[in-house]
Amino acid sequence: MTKGWAGNREHRYYFFLNKYDDIAFTRCPQCNRKTTKERMFCLIIHVDPKNLFSFNKSCRFCADCGLIIVKKTELENYLADICEKHYPDILGNDYLALGTINRALHRKVKQGNLDANTIIQCFIPFIGHKIFETCGGWQPDKFSMGV
Template sequence: MKKKSSNQLKTNKLKKKYKFFLNPYSDCAFTKCPKCETKTKVRKFVLVIHMEPQQVLLLNKQCKYCPNCELIIAKKQEIEALMVVGFGQENPEIMGNNYLVMGTIERQDWKQGNQGSLSNREIIERMYIFKDQWDFEVIPAGWYPNDELPEKKK
């Protein structure tokens, strides 16, 4: 029997849940799922955000959610504004650094994290990483000549 390395064990332990889309469009609310076109719901999720260097932020945020596709849609502008509030007073020097929305965490873990009883490592161990991160391009509504019709993905 082969012995697994510690890196292999760590990646096998990570639980996967949901798909994620970071919405860069300030004028698009995605009231319908961009994939299946059913109406999206508004749900609160605790997003786990990693910001360089080695900072983890737990953000309890309302997002659009498609239960059919298990897709969470979060607005980039709103997340960045909340990050300024979360990190702005404690670590203003890291504002503007690269960040990644890594996954979600259970509400009881979020409460423990807010009380400071969870380390960054424990948060990472308890979180659900996203199954996939999607990207969508918005095609503006309007009239197009037949030879310039934008392709609709199915």
């Protein structure tokens, strides 16, 4: 699957979609230390059946773990907003955060100067998605996302 993938693949991260509106994760759920900081990432989001969006987003980020934390509500609000305006037929469809792209490419996506194939070749896929539940303490649970 790596054949033909270009671009800088060095900075690869884990992704955690935070479903808790009232928890900001100032303490990293992975290493349990107060290491998370706000940082901007350009996230590539796939929405069924085949739409790609680039979302420049301030995320919680633990540099030690390479873990990006995004609030589910904020991501879904963004998708709902853009779909309502431009792609009403895919509003409410399943979505998946695939990875990140650098800022220069993000700008080209925003300007409509980057086709889907190029985005797929240039984005940096997440190493994997993580899920942390709050019941009974933090319980990291990894599963592969198959990229």
